Amino acid sequence: MRDVDDDDSDQDDHAPKTIRQTTVGTKVLDVLPEDFERFVKDAVRLAVFSSHSEAGAVKRDDIKALLGVHTKLYDTVFDKAQERLRNVFGMEMAELTTKGRSGKNEEKGTKTYILRSTLPSDLLASESLDWDDQLEDQGLLMVILSLIMVREGVIYESHLKQHFRRLMLMDEGGDIDKKMDMFLKKRYLERSKLEHLDESGEKIEMEVRWGARARAEIPEENVVQFIEEIFGPEAPKTLRESIVKASNLKSTTTAQNGAGDAASTNGAPTGSSSNAILL
Structure with a gap:
């Protein structure tokens, strides 16, 4: 039961x-x-x-x-x-x-x-975080993004390598090429062929732009501040205004500094704008 x-x-x-x-x-x-x-x-x-x-x-x-x-x-x-x-x-x-x-x-x-x-940003820049060997890559990436930004967002790859030589970053070991490949693979940079052709009918140049990851992670204002820090106390008073103009930025940064909207230069070739400044 x-x-x-x-x-x-x-x-x-x-x-x-x-x-x-x-x-x-x-x-x-x-x-x-x-x-x-x-x-x-x-x-x-x-x-x-x-x-x-x-x-x-x-x-x-x-x-x-x-x-x-x-x-x-x-x-x-x-x-x-x-x-x-x-x-x-x-x-x-x-x-x-x-x-x-x-x-x-x-x-x-x-x-x-x-x-x-x-x-x-103050915590990221403090000694509380140990970036170890990432600092070198971060510094190089910021330099590249800065060079691209002050040329209205695009630069010839050949011109970029000229800057590398001036900064003594080129070597026989090809480390800078490996770094570039890494930035491209991680989508911090984008590279594309130009549409114009030479006499043989082959494309002759490559463009480098900010990649999707850089656009998502790195505010343009941070790059402006990075350039200002590179120039240091010897920077001209009009440095920020020059950066904004060379970058063709249309943001609060422009408004705050009275630079207005930078006008595009008619006839200037892609990747070599006359607004560009040399770092």
Whole structure:
């Protein structure tokens, strides 16, 4: 014979179960709280791991794949993962774009994200963080981005190498070429062939621009400040105004310094604007 308690237990097992919901802000989601938390953790983990991969980026579809049949939760999970990344890691996901800052076409999103720091600049520059051997690469990248920026966002690769020679960065070992390849691979730089041809019908020059990752990670104002620091106390009073004009910047930086919108030079070849200044 079975006890009465056993009968009651069997009845409980067959009784309809209440579906628990998760409340996120003002949204009520038809998913268990522990499942939603798992989605958020998985998205954060994927973003962090992807930042150390060869591509260094995570795709929207990769995050959606974590959600299984709950793809409608993508926006809510993404926002919560962003909050977790900022509060715990001091980072956030930034979408890469398909167009550079030069040209008239607006930038378009690629649904691909990289991690960028949200830490204040004074903390990044303090001795609290040990950049180890990354400082050399960061310095070289800032020099390259500066040279590109003050030529209205594009420079001939041959002109860039001329600057490398002046700065005594060229060597027989080809280390600077390896660094350039690394910056291109990590999408800090973009390189493309020119459309005009020589007499033999072959393309003769390459252009170098800021890459999608540089546009997402590095504010132009930071590069302006970097150039000012390079010049140091001997810098002319009009240095910032000259940088803004040479860069053809249209931002609060321009307005604050009274430089106005820099006019494009008619007939100036791409990558060798007459507004360019020599560093």
